[in-house]
Amino acid sequence: MEIHKPWHPGKETGYRLLLTGVAAATILLAFLSLGVGRYPLSLADLLRGNLEDGAGLRILFGVRLPRIIVAVVAGGALAGVGCLFQGIFRNPLASPDVLGVASGSSFGAALAIVLSPYLSLPVWGLAFLFGLLSVFMVHLLAGNVRGNQVVSLLLSGIIVSAFFSAALSLLKYLADPMEQLPAIVFWLMGGLHRATWPQVLGLLFIVLPGLAALLALGWKVNILSLGDEEALSLGINVKVLRTVLIGLGTLLVAACVSVGGVIPWVGLVVPHMARLLVGANHQRSLAMSIVMGGGFLLLVDNLARTLTPAEIPVGILTALFGAPTFAYLLIQGPLTKGGESDGFGS
């Protein structure tokens, strides 16, 4: 009997080539991005070693390089977690924020800003903590519900998000309108310019192992996406696996949001583009989502810092790109052609 290699005979090399191609394009873009920005320091200057008495060096290592790393890492993590959450919640409309990480983090950041006259708390630290806290609350809430755990989790996410959104509005209302309120609003719009080296290293420390673990569990995400009882009958400890995956995804997203603010749409749209290219198997679509997400956010961030003299918050641009892309995917069908084809079969 002829043995086919997993999982697609002949398509395996195609997948490898595609993944390598997109990864190489992202790395090339990252390199080119070193020469992008308002300060007159082009790639040609960099290559000639023309760094003008230290100012160029400071721009390169203090501003552009950390920012490029954050864009690639956060974009990859958000898209990877989006792909993961769509899989475990069996829902193509799930985003990394579906369990309320972003609203928790937003509240945390706003709290740090409002308390700043009295208490000096790091904005990113509180954003990270409250992101984790909100999903922990969702987990506790859903654990007390009998019946379908996927639905309970999604509904608990809505409840906890609503709570933190209201609390955030209260903080905005109480905030000093001259300084604090604009700070909160800009933080919420998302921006990668805030990243400092300690934050970049912290982000790498959390995200790189996290993504490696995610990729290792890709096969089990496939099985989990079939539904709880089928997954159980195939030997998956559904409760443990789902808790681990949600914890992992939440950690990654909270880390990204605490450094880059709320960056919408990357985690929703990129996984769909990745599936179009490599198919539904999460062993592949997770990897492709991560690589494409990194390239996508880097591209958008380059636009954010060059389109206008003043920087555009990156969250606005991802939404401007993401919404039409999603509309295109909706019309082309990959969003709706999946599960709804049955019923009129045979």
Add this chain to the structure above:
Amino acid sequence: MVLAAEALTIMLGRKAILQGVSLTLHRGRFYAILGPNGAGKTTLLRALLGFIKPRVGQILINGHNISRLSCRELARHLALVPQEHRGVFPYTVREMVMMGRNPHLNGKCREEDLLAVERALTRVGLETFAERNYLHLSGGEKQLVFIARALAQEAAFLLLDEPTSHLDYRNQQQVMSVIKAMTRQGTGVLAALHDPNLALQYADQAILLKGGQVLAAGPPREVLSAENLSELYGIGIEVSTAGGRPFVLPSP
């Protein structure tokens, strides 16, 4: 290898869905569970698979209580063909069947796992469908994918919940004969069925379930009598024979 339920009582709130149900299943035999809607057929299957815990009684595989087995160990003994599957992601047929290997995989997929998948695809006649999106298959083909997945799982027992309920007549017969062939290879099959004629045609043992209790159990030709079936479904039912084979039809 023996799968046994001992005096199972299962409650849903205050309502007893199963009351003191006992049965013993052996490998290589086809057991059909028949009963009206709400008799507890699906609940019995779900309890055997460990999805719900019995209030009283226990489920044993070779004398080991299934509540002490890990999900992985249990999946090596019991496979499931679901009644209703609402898929979301367009996996290929081969990927779906490969998922049956999960309880045997240790990190990496080995050559024997790939072979088991190809064997299973060939057994159900889907080898040319391996790269197709399983969501786009017909109802009968989809059911064959799940049976192939159970074959790849190489479990001692296969549990099916109304495996033919959405299928046309030809597909019903095809799916049932694939399942029957599995019992000849040594798998024990327990299937909840709606059609007593399918039980007469394929089953070695019939178990009649009514109101959460076993009404009768034994060889189909003895148990599926006009009297038992009329009591089971609460309508007049006759059993006739054609060409030496019994068949069931409602009284005029």
